[in-house]
Amino acid sequence: GQSSPNPTSLKPSSDKVTINNPADITIIIVYFIMVIGVGVWSMFRTNRGTVGGYFLAGRTMTWWPVGASLFASNIGSGHFVGLAGTGAASGIAVGGFEWNALFIVLLLGWLFVPVYLTAGVITMPQYLKKRFGGTRISLYLSVISLFLYIFTKISVDMFSGAVFIQQALGWNIYVAVIALLLITAVYTVTGGLAALMYTDTVQTIVIIAGAFVLTGFSFAEVGGYSTLLDKYHSATPRNFSSMDPQRYNISPQCYTPRPDAFSLLRDSTTGDLPWPGVLFGIAIVGGWYWCTDQVIVQRCLAARSLTHVKAGCIMCGYLKLLPMFLMVFPGMISRVLYPDEVGCVVPEVCKQVCGTEVGCSNIAYPKLVVSVMPDGLRGLMLAVMLAALMSSLASIFNSSSTLFTMDIWTRIRPQATERELIIVGRVWVLCIVAISICWIPVVQAAQSGQLFDYIQSVSSYLAPPIASVFLLAVFVKRVNETGAFWGLMGGLAMGLCRMLPEFWFGTGSCIFPSNCPFLVCGIHYLHFAIILFFCTSVLVLLVSYCTEPIDDQHLHRLVFSLRHSKEEREDLDWEQEEKGRRAREEEKSGIRRLVGRLCGGGSGSSQDQEEAPEAAEQMPDISEDPVWKYIVDANAIIMMAVAVFMWGYYA
């Protein structure tokens, strides 16, 4: 029969737990002291006065900061809220996003980083500039990367941080986010990449320790792993009948847990994450994220040697096994324990519970923190969320400042000296913090629960062309500038043709499906990513074969087959470098003349030799000690075997 919702039987949404006991507060203060302390210590370890020192940590990092930084930069608060929420709503398939990365991170270390290292570049657009010549490709990549950072990574992490803060703490959202951003900006601006990577190591330890604790408590609360397997399928809410039958009806599939909830690979037509998409679509988007994106690659470029890069990638891979158990399963436990809140389906009920009508699966993780964790440990979980949020945001700030400084600013002012570039980098971080703060109202307005779908879609529609161009640039010598450019433009056009109509019509929900026509929205976004990748590759190869090739002498150490060659390379962008060098010389000599006139010729050669703001003079060495090479390769195979076992177990 019809059960009218009794407001008093629902947990009121103002059931916020304020952190006001000494144990919680102590833990939070200790956490902040640790992070800031590590940041300050690392400031004195590396020379941040040079471009290489500031943006690439002086290329002195060992494997464990590299691995930890890769993991912490990737895992943001978005993962906690998003993985747990999607796990609560539809099961473990969302963990496929994490477990696919195990293989992609190995591609990064073995195939892509050797090429980036011998090329001697700092940013990815710089690599494309050297590889293809011309400036339009690198400009396009810089702009679209900055766009994707702001609209996907920053917004999703801030949204998730906001959800957590509002649900678990009841703080004023603006105060909390601004305070967080300012603390992050402080150690990003002053310390550069070195500070980031060492603090990321601390953040990783905090994240894993705290998440383990919560997982332990959650499993204890629900009664064990097998109980979870049984109870999940019956975790339906009490209120599931429509309150306004004229407007909408609620079909049972909208609130019943999926029967294939515990399998990673689902049916290719009826599944919400079809298996070809999970295997290949996520690999393509992952290829963009891990192998071609500035945030991740910059951490690998800061390593001491190629062996350290590979070891760091393996460590990151092992760490990426954990989110399934630390975030997805607790999300499902949350739905089992609180089906009426996390699994709510009636729009009016959901609005009361979490403020959005579409669904409340996003509150899965914060709900656990509030309800399951004892006093004192809630402070730890807050520290975990802060760690995830700050580490991701700091990495994005640093990398976007690298991109802006090395690619956009050097175009505007080719005569910029190193000191000027470092200052510009720091100022840009402050600018992007301001942009992120202005983004908060947009994030709040979009709190329709759809933000994660939008993020995944935006990545799937815009990233595959970039992944395809980079893959072809590294492995196919025949690809030239015209092919790459028109491939990127064609891919962008195709992606926008799908993205803009889908945003216009909206993705809808189970109760109110969107009226997007089948032609546009019928194909799953992961399948569309696969199609887009192949279309872009075909276009790139077609145009490249119809135009002139690039000579080998321009390609030494820029492609995989020539990565070991020791011959002299004629840079395709030498004109620009010459212009920049001449402009810097003019400025320097102009200043010297002025100073000479002012000081009566006493300046002499007091100006220190400022190197051109490129990578270090000597080429980074990608030779490896054979013993360590075998050890690292064997470890990689072991890690892949573990990954394959996990995939097979949960398939």
Added chain:
Amino acid sequence: MGKLSALISCLLLTVGAVMAQTAQTQVSERLLPQWLTGLIAVSGFLFLTFVGFLVKKAWCEESSRGMTIVESTVRENEFAMTNGNTYETTLDMVRSTEDTNAYENLAIDGTDDKVTAM
């Protein structure tokens, strides 16, 4: 090469697992226990990695053998080409570097007349 075969193996095994999966409606009715599926996947992966190793070794040996054949043919061609090509080259090849007079006939070119005493 190893990576590619690993990915292919992963694909093949998971395709097999999925085909077994999509036939059923209830998740509890698996044809094989989960740990067994996992073990089969791992053994398949290790087997394909091993095969990849052998292929890579065979390929490298062939390519290095091919390289030495190419190098020796190039050297042979050089010898063949310098036979009676240019005077300087031939002369340089046989000219001794230590003793510049090694191939001069000192007896004929010498200024001393050897006169037997009568």
